[in-house]
Amino acid sequence: MLEQSYVLALVIASLAVSLMGSFTGLSLTYGINALPGAQRKLSVAMAAIALGGGIWSMHFVAMLGLELPVLFYYDALTTLISALVAILMVGIALLLMHFRARTPRGITAAGAIVGLGIAAMHYLGMSGMQLCRPVYSPVGFTLAWGASIGLGIVSFHVIYGARSRRNVFFGTLCLGLSVFAVHFIAMGGTGFLPDASGSPEGPLLDNATLAMVVTLAAFVICGAFLLTGVTFLPSGGAAAGEEARGAPDVRSVAAASAKLPQSPAALSGPSPEGTASPLAAPPVSAHHPEAAAMAEPARPPGPRQGSPSLIPYEKDGRTIFVERAKVAALRAEGHYTILYVGGQELFCPWSISEAEARLADPGFVRAHRSYLINVSHVTGFERHKDNGICFFEKTVSLGKVTVSRSRLPAVRDALGV
Structure with missing residues (x-):
């Protein structure tokens, strides 16, 4: 077996790519069940590309950090197929979560599909190596597939157990760390032998070309991460409790501001819209009952007497x-x-x-x-x-x-x- 080692900086970079890809994909799925069918499909497709591309990029960033005493290349077609498999498997799982009834069994199935996709992408990518042949130990191979499926299921239960920003953050950690862990569990059970039958001729990717491709993919993931991060985080003074129930409508808040009562007697019932003057409204202190009421989104205009059937x-x-x-x-x-x-x-x-x-x-x-x-x-x-x-x-x-x-x-x- 060939002696192998890793460049620590690239190992850390692979973890960062995994976490950013996971966050980008998961944040793109947050709240999309509220969208019409066509827009929801587009969001699922974008999330699948971000998640699957993040899985693929993490793998090859880590492989760029692999140092062997011989030169090796990658078959271009096999490398492309490994990326498409990851995107496809993640896409199937997201379709189950956003176009079917979300049940514990369904979440488990979706997590298992993602786990299978992570492991399949890894071993397909490894099979594309030329001039150097990977050799897998039965224990390492079995452990890698089992860990991939198990961690995928756990991650999806964290992500979809409840749909909140907190779950997306914890889900990002679970899924990003899972992809990273599966890769190095698999590599721990992998040895390498020189392959004399390999040939540098044909559609091969050397490390320099692969590095350019992976760098471009990582750049896109970083950009998407920044864009989704800015729009995903609650703005300004959004309360922590809004992470699950959604931010109040701006018009509702404006209407609530116009409805502050002019006297304590007005607290017993809603003020008619337009009767309160901003100049006449008394200052609202921390002890004023209306100050506490403003912590919750105001009820929008409409009938409020009785409950609708x-x-x-x-x-x-x-x-x-x-x-x-x-x-x-x-x-x-x-x-x-x-x-x-x-x-x-x-x-x-x-x-x-x-x-x-x-x-x-x-x-x-x-x-x-x-x-x-x-x-x-x-x-x-x-x-x-x-x-x-x-x-x-x-x-x-x-x-x-x-x-x-x-x-x-x-x-x-x-x-x-």
């Missing part, structure tokens, strides 16, 4: 209505929400805060900052030390919802437990 959702360019009694839960998805109705996930134009305001009655209760649940659909409840779980066994697209500690008393009261 129908909830709107959009499909194929139309607004359709579903009876509120049929909706098991609403989940925050950026500035909008997803309705869980039987086995369907429907796009609702309301934000989670607006939905909570419109559906204010004992039947709908906030279980988590990302979820508003209909207690009539809850089939079981499980109390944990710091939180709880509501089960929705008749709602196959939902399954269960975690109840946060701060919401636990309200949920238990609504369930009567």
Whole structure:
């Protein structure tokens, strides 16, 4: 076996590329269920290219850091195929997550597909080596495939267990580190032998050409990382809780500012729009009741007396209505929400805060900052030390919802437990 070593700087660079590619791809999928079908497909395609390209780039940045006592090249066609396989496998997984009902089994399947794609890309890329033949130990080969699938599943459960900015950040770490770990687990079980049958003739890539290609890919990933990072992070004074429920609409905040009451008596009911003058409004102190109210997005103009019997959702360019009694839960998805109705996930134009305001009655209760649940659909409840779980066994697209500690008393009261 040939003696092998690595350039530390390129190993670190490969980790950075893996993390940036993961973040770019995952941030591109955040909130896309709120988009129409064609735009969602485009976002999935872009995310697949970013994630798959990041996996491929990480591999070849690390391979550029591999030092062997002989010259070696890569077959251009095999190298291209390895990149396309990674993009295709990631794309399939993302399609499952954003065009099918999202269930624990589906998340596991999508994670396994990504894991298979990571390992397949690695070994396809390795098979393209010329003038030097990789030799795999059975233990190392098995461990690499097992780790790839297992880490892929874990990563996708972190990413899609709940759709929030926090999950995207932790998912980036899990997936980026998984790709990095799988590569070096596989390389730990790989030896190299000189291959006298190899020939430098034909469509081969030497290290200099490969370095230019990989550098270009890494540059694109870095640029995309910066662009998505700027738009992904909450702007200005966005509250931490908005990472799951979406930022308030600007018009709602402006309307709320115009509606500040002129006297304590006005706190007992909503002020008619346009009656409050900015000059006449009293200063708002930290102890003023209205100051606390401004922490939440203001309810947009519209009827507020009573709860609507129908909830709107959009499909194929139309607004359709579903009876509120049929909706098991609403989940925050950026500035909008997803309705869980039987086995369907429907796009609702309301934000989670607006939905909570419109559906204010004992039947709908906030279980988590990302979820508003209909207690009539809850089939079981499980109390944990710091939180709880509501089960929705008749709602196959939902399954269960975690109840946060701060919401636990309200949920238990609504369930009567």
